[in-house]
Amino acid sequence: MIALGLEGSANKLGVGIISHPSPSKPPLILANLRHTYNSPPGEGFLPKDTAKHHRAWVVRLVKQAIRQAGVKVEDISCICYTKGPGMGAPLQSVAIAARTLALLWGKELIGVNHCIGHIEMGRAITHAPNPIVLYVSGGNTQVIAYSHRRYRIFGEALDLAVGNCLDRFARTLMIPNNPAPGYNIEQLAKKGKHLIDLPYAVKGMDASFSGILAAADILAAQISEDLDDAKRLKAEDGELVTKADLCFSLQETVFAMLVEITERAMAHVGSREVLIVGGVGCNERLQEMMALMAKDRGGSVFATDERFCIDNGIMIAHAGLLAYETGIKMPLENSTCTQRYRTDEVFVAWRDQDTASS
Amino acid sequence: MADEFPCKLTLHLPFPTPALADTALRALSVDQELSPLVRRSFTLVAPDTTAESGAKNVLQVSYSATTNRMLRVAVNGFFESVGVVIGVMRELDVDVVDMPGSESLEGAQGLEQVKV
Numbered sequence: 001m002i003a004l005g006l007e008g009s010a011n012k013l014g015v016g017i018i019s020h021p022s023p024s025k026p027p028l029i030l031a032n033l034r035h036t037y038n039s040p041p042g043e044g045f046l047p048k049d050t051a052k053h054h055r056a057w058v059v060r061l062v063k064q065a066i067r068q069a070g071v072k073v074e075d076i077s078c079i080c081y082t083k084g085p086g087m088g089a090p091l092q093s094v095a096i097a098a099r100t101l102a103l104l105w106g107k108e109l110i111g112v113n114h115c116i117g118h119i120e121m122g123r124a125i126t127h128a129p130n131p132i133v134l135y136v137s138g139g140n141t142q143v144i145a146y147s148h149r150r151y152r153i154f155g156e157a158l159d160l161a162v163g164n165c166l167d168r169f170a171r172t173l174m175i176p177n178n179p180a181p182g183y184n185i186e187q188l189a190k191k192g193k194h195l196i197d198l199p200y201a202v203k204g205m206d207a208s209f210s211g212i213l214a215a216a217d218i219l220a221a222q223i224s225e226d227l228d229d230a231k232r233l234k235a236e237d238g239e240l241v242t243k244a245d246l247c248f249s250l251q252e253t254v255f256a257m258l259v260e261i262t263e264r265a266m267a268h269v270g271s272r273e274v275l276i277v278g279g280v281g282c283n284e285r286l287q288e289m290m291a292l293m294a295k296d297r298g299g300s301v302f303a304t305d306e307r308f309c310i311d312n313g314i315m316i317a318h319a320g321l322l323a324y325e326t327g328i329k330m331p332l333e334n335s336t337c338t339q340r341y342r343t344d345e346v347f348v349a350w351r352d353q354d355t356a357s358s
Numbered sequence: 359m360a361d362e363f364p365c366k367l368t369l370h371l372p373f374p375t376p377a378l379a380d381t382a383l384r385a386l387s388v389d390q391e392l393s394p395l396v397r398r399s400f401t402l403v404a405p406d407t408t409a410e411s412g413a414k415n416v417l418q419v420s421y422s423a424t425t426n427r428m429l430r431v432a433v434n435g436f437f438e439s440v441g442v443v444i445g446v447m448r449e450l451d452v453d454v455v456d457m458p459g460s461e462s463l464e465g466a467q468g469l470e471q472v473k474v
Contacts, residue, residue: 070473
């Protein structure tokens, strides 16, 4: 079976076409297109402008995807779109296109949970057996484990997502948003030398990032070049603290927190594998820190590359097709979008009841 | 009793066929109005409303709102959605989807050779 997937919950518009040739064979990616809306440095992306971007790009990306995949409309089984969670206006702008396509082509329309899309794509690409999933992006931060036909949330961010913390700090430092603020922070952090004290806010199985962001913003003001050298923040060895040092310190702090809450879930569930999904999962330092922890526990880390960890349409097509193959149908009247959509709201009919098997 | 929604606007969107008008109606009517200060209803009508017969290929949308500002915001948003519906119909319907597109793909990731 073949599915078309449309993703637009944040600033990336993704269109993917996936094929499930048979239950025993791996899925085939026929097209995976994406266009990102970047705001100028110092600004975040707003819902209205993001929706405008998605409306401008959805038609041409779907057309290009169909032509690249070389599929015919009659070969397609269903149209999948992101039902949520995410930003309202961008979600709706993509859902409108999905509904129209489903009606014109006479196909079933499947609404997909964005988080489930990330998880299922991560499982398909890495073949991780039954890992703890760390889902980290600009909009979400959750520690997830599969149990009895639901992806259960074991821990999460209490206030804002870790990627949101990083993105907003990038705005404070006026770091460019192209290709992504988090990517630019990661590159700058590699040049950082001094670890500056920041609050560390793990609360049991959960984590909190807003206080750390506030503390980081205060530090950023203290390294401003407008200040005299005498007033600027210095490290223990007397050197002036740089933007790179702050990026490095922020990453080390928040990533250590993520490693801790992931490890706590691993101990709770008795799992040794970690699958990292979501845009922040592209960060190589996070992967490295997680791998050190997993190795200590006799396990390993699974991660995908930027084609799949950053928001994309193929994960929506994949997760939607998995649901469609179990016989799920959704009437068009219910093809709404919702900003709040918990990962454990979805009944994972396509996996076995038993935790250990697929 | 005073009308609580005095600011009204009726739109007529003609489509090439009744089927396309119905598709537009079904796609656009799923989303509820965001504000309780705006009400909206859809129906299909014939182009010449005085005639008894006639293909119902016109989507009639009736808005009423508490203020002109709410009306304007709602209708502008609606037109943006209509733009997407029409774009999909024009470029992606079954008879035209395989044809090359006219819009630039600059900056898109995942571009490969087309197979068509």
